Amino acid sequence: MNAIDKLIEKIKETNNPTVIGLDPRYHMLPNCIREKYKGSLENVCEGILEYNKALIDEVCDIIPAVKPQIAFYEMLGLAGMELLYKTCEYAKEKGMIVIVDAKRGDIGSTAEGYSDAFIGKTKIEDQLYGNDFIDFVTVNAYFGTDCVKPFIEDCKKYNKGIFILVKTSNPSSGELQDLKLENGKTIYETMGNLVEQWGKDLVGENGYSSVAAVVGATYPEQLQILRKEMPHTFFLIPGYGAQRRQGRRYCFWI
Amino acid sequence: MNAIDKLIEKIKETNNPTVIGLDPRYHMLPNCIREKYKGSLENVCEGILEYNKALIDEVCDIIPAVKPQIAFYEMLGLAGMELLYKTCEYAKEKGMIVIVDAKRGDIGSTAEGYSDAFIGKTKIEDQLYGNDFIDFVTVNAYFGTDCVKPFIEDCKKYNKGIFILVKTSNPSSGELQDLKLENGKTIYETMGNLVEQWGKDLVGENGYSSVAAVVGATYPEQLQILRKEMPHTFFLIPGYGAQRRQGRRYCFWI
Numbered sequence: 052m053n054a055i056d057k058l059i060e061k062i063k064e065t066n067n068p069t070v071i072g073l074d075p076r077y078h079m080l081p082n083c084i085r086e087k088y089k090g091s092l093e094n095v096c097e098g099i100l101e102y103n104k105a106l107i108d109e110v111c112d113i114i115p116a117v118k119p120q121i122a123f124y125e126m127l128g129l130a131g132m133e134l135l136y137k138t139c140e141y142a143k144e145k146g147m148i149v150i151v152d153a154k155r156g157d158i159g160s161t162a163e164g165y166s167d168a169f170i171g172k173t174k175i176e177d178q179l180y181g182n183d184f185i186d187f188v189t190v191n192a193y194f195g196t197d198c199v200k201p202f203i204e205d206c207k208k209y210n211k212g213i214f215i216l217v218k219t220s221n222p223s224s225g226e227l228q229d230l231k232l233e234n235g236k237t238i239y240e241t242m243g244n245l246v247e248q249w250g251k252d253l254v255g256e257n258g259y260s261s262v263a264a265v266v267g268a269t270y271p272e273q274l275q276i277l278r279k280e281m282p283h284t285f286f287l288i289p290g291y292g293a294q295r296r297q298g299r300r301y302c303f304w305i
Numbered sequence: 306m307n308a309i310d311k312l313i314e315k316i317k318e319t320n321n322p323t324v325i326g327l328d329p330r331y332h333m334l335p336n337c338i339r340e341k342y343k344g345s346l347e348n349v350c351e352g353i354l355e356y357n358k359a360l361i362d363e364v365c366d367i368i369p370a371v372k373p374q375i376a377f378y379e380m381l382g383l384a385g386m387e388l389l390y391k392t393c394e395y396a397k398e399k400g401m402i403v404i405v406d407a408k409r410g411d412i413g414s415t416a417e418g419y420s421d422a423f424i425g426k427t428k429i430e431d432q433l434y435g436n437d438f439i440d441f442v443t444v445n446a447y448f449g450t451d452c453v454k455p456f457i458e459d460c461k462k463y464n465k466g467i468f469i470l471v472k473t474s475n476p477s478s479g480e481l482q483d484l485k486l487e488n489g490k491t492i493y494e495t496m497g498n499l500v501e502q503w504g505k506d507l508v509g510e511n512g513y514s515s516v517a518a519v520v521g522a523t524y525p526e527q528l529q530i531l532r533k534e535m536p537h538t539f540f541l542i543p544g545y546g547a548q549r550r551q552g553r554r555y556c557f558w559i
Contacts, residue, residue, distance in 0.1 A: 074415070077429045095429055122411060122418030126427045128434065132386050154411055156445060157376060158475035158543075161328070164376030173380045175331045175349055180382065191410060193447050193470060195477030216447060221412035223449030230495065233485045238492060241484065289412075 053255030054186055054212035055263060055285050058148045058303075061115035068303045070116040070150065070287070073106070073138060074123045075099040096130040103138045107145050116148035118301060136182070143184035150287070154216060156191035156198045163201040170213070171205035187212040189265060189287075192242065199249050203262060206253055212261035217243045217277060220267030220290035229273075239273060240280060247281040259285040268302070278304070307509030308440050308466035309517060309539055312402045312557075315369035322557045324370040324404065324541070327360070327392060328377045329353040350384040357392045361399050370402035372555060390436070397438035404541070408470060410445035410452045417455040424467070425459035441466040443519060443541075446496065453503050457516060460507055466515035471497045471531060474521030474544035483527075493527060494534060501535040513539040522556070532558070 052060075062068050077085070077095055080102055088098025107117065117139075124135035139149045155165040167173045169188040172181035190213045192199050202213045218228055218239040228239040236244075243264065250260030260283050266274055269290040278286070286304040306314075316322050331339070331349055334356055342352025361371065371393075378389035393403045409419040421427045423442040426435035444467045446453050456467045472482055472493040482493040490498075497518065504516030514537050520528055523544040532540070540558040 089430065092427075092429070092434055120411075120415055120418070122409070122415045122422065125422035126418045128422075128427075129383060129386055129390070132383055136383070154445075155376070155408075157374075157408055158473060158478075161374055161376045164374070164380045168376065168379035168382075173346075173382075175346070176343065180346055191408075191445050191447055193445055193481060194473050194475055195480035195482070197475045197477040219412060219448050221448055221451045223451040224412075226449035226499065227447060227492070227495065228449070230492075231487045233487060238481070238484075241481065245480065 052210065053253065054206065054210055054261040055253075055259050056255040056257055057186065057210075058116060058212070058285075059255075059257045059259065061148050062303060065113055065115045067114055069114055069291075070118050070301045070303065071106070071110055071114050072152070072301060073103055073117055073119040075103065075127075075134075076123065092127050092130045096127055096134040099127075100134050100137055103134075104141050107138075107142050107147065111142070111145040111147050114147070116150055117142040118150040118152050120152045136184075139182070140184045148186050149184055150187040150189070150214065151185050152189045154189050154191045156194055158194055159197040159201065162194070162198045166201045166205045170202065170209060170211035172209070185211070187214055187263070189214045189216065191216050192245070196245075196249070199262075203249060203253070206261050210261075212253075212263060214263045214265050214287045215242070215246045215249075217246060217264045218266045218270060218273050220269045224267060224270075237273075240276065243277045243281050243284070247284050250284060254283050259283055263287060265289065266304075274304070306464065307507065308460065308464055308515040309507075309513050310509040310511055311440065311464075312370060312466070312539075313509075313511045313513065315400075315402050316557060319367055319369045321368055323368055323545075324372050324555045324557065325360070325364055325368050326406070326555060327357055327371055327373040329357065329381075329388075330377065346381050346384045350381055350388040353381075354388050354391055357388075358395050361392075361396050361401065365396070365399035365401050368401070370404055371396040372404040372406050374406045390438075393436070394438045402440050403438055404441040404443070404468065405439050406443045408443050408445045410448055412448055413451040413455065416448075416452045420455045420459045424456065424463060424465035426463070439465070441468055441517070443468045443470065445470050446499070450499075450503070453516075457503060457507070460515050464515075466507075466517060468517045468519050468541045469496070469500045469503075471500060471518045472520045472524060472527050474523045478521065478524075491527075494530065497531045497535050497538070501538050504538060508537050513537055517541060519543065520558075528558070
């Protein structure tokens, strides 16, 4: 099944259009976990894994998807990357849709590498290496079509999906994204139009494409404009809900 | 010493403004290495490490800097990330400047995580974790100032540097980057002006900032325009030289 249809089914099943971010910060962990796990990055990551698993156990029947933000794992070194994989694997086992927030992007051959790392497979001799626990990865498409193509090919091949940054939720997002082009359109609208176009071959049964978009809820007017211009694009909306211990809440807008 | 001054000194010392990319692709390794190392990702990564080390040994006295492209390491899973760290550490031991091509970028708090992962330090309780073998990381600043600030702070604190994408070298880079704004400037020029501004506190003894730029050599006209508009910005220029076994050659333009 098309990745976006899987996500939409899950949203219908739980009757909940939100996604829980897993952005681990050690100092925000409960004391009982920090007392038990400390002294090395490996221990710290074990503690976070225990916490992530507990959180997933609590929400997996009421929230459709989980979104670990990879920066908070990368900053914990190799142990952090192992923690990321184990967290994703656990969430998948519990039936959740897994979105890795990695905002990757590069020129063609390098984008292939990134796509292989998350939603595709790495081929070495006759062997394919990859994972079955990541459904979506987020992508930064400043590079244009070359950057997105390898991801789209893997979406088709392995029934995966991507969320491309269109309008981000941070205060300075407008510095570049809101600027107006000669044709009257803003940069974020132009990116939005490209995303709608890139996704056209991956529209599923629900009328939305597995090539989806990230659009910040902190800018509701822009959200309205983009919703009109991108009729087949599913939106992931950061900036909804407050920062909790180690998660940020997001929602989808269909 | 300011990171960009260190790089410029090294360029003067070797009298060579090029940087060697380390973009490992297993099928391009010499047969003797592929025969010796196969069967698992761990073995494959050991083989690539042997090759990377041999390459570094060969060039460390004539080429000032090395630039591993992280996508080709991430696609090899955890073993690949370990390979990346070991490669960077080895290049640093051999006196080379290490630029990790990661093109990271996100909103403020997440950008802090990315910066900690590469050029900063991760603080847990009273302990700082980090590395001393990465000098520069590449950054995608579609998010604007919020995204760049944490990196700049770490540049100041730890004498590190960043290269921000301005104009990329791929065929479709113009789809977004070349579009003209209402004020007559292109998107890449606007990004270039932002980079020049972001870098103003980090200008070193040679007149260049440790906040540097990536500008594709495949577009020489744009390169000329940007060179004029960004007088204190050091350029890393992809698209110079051919793809070799597992490296792409780049050059600097001061």
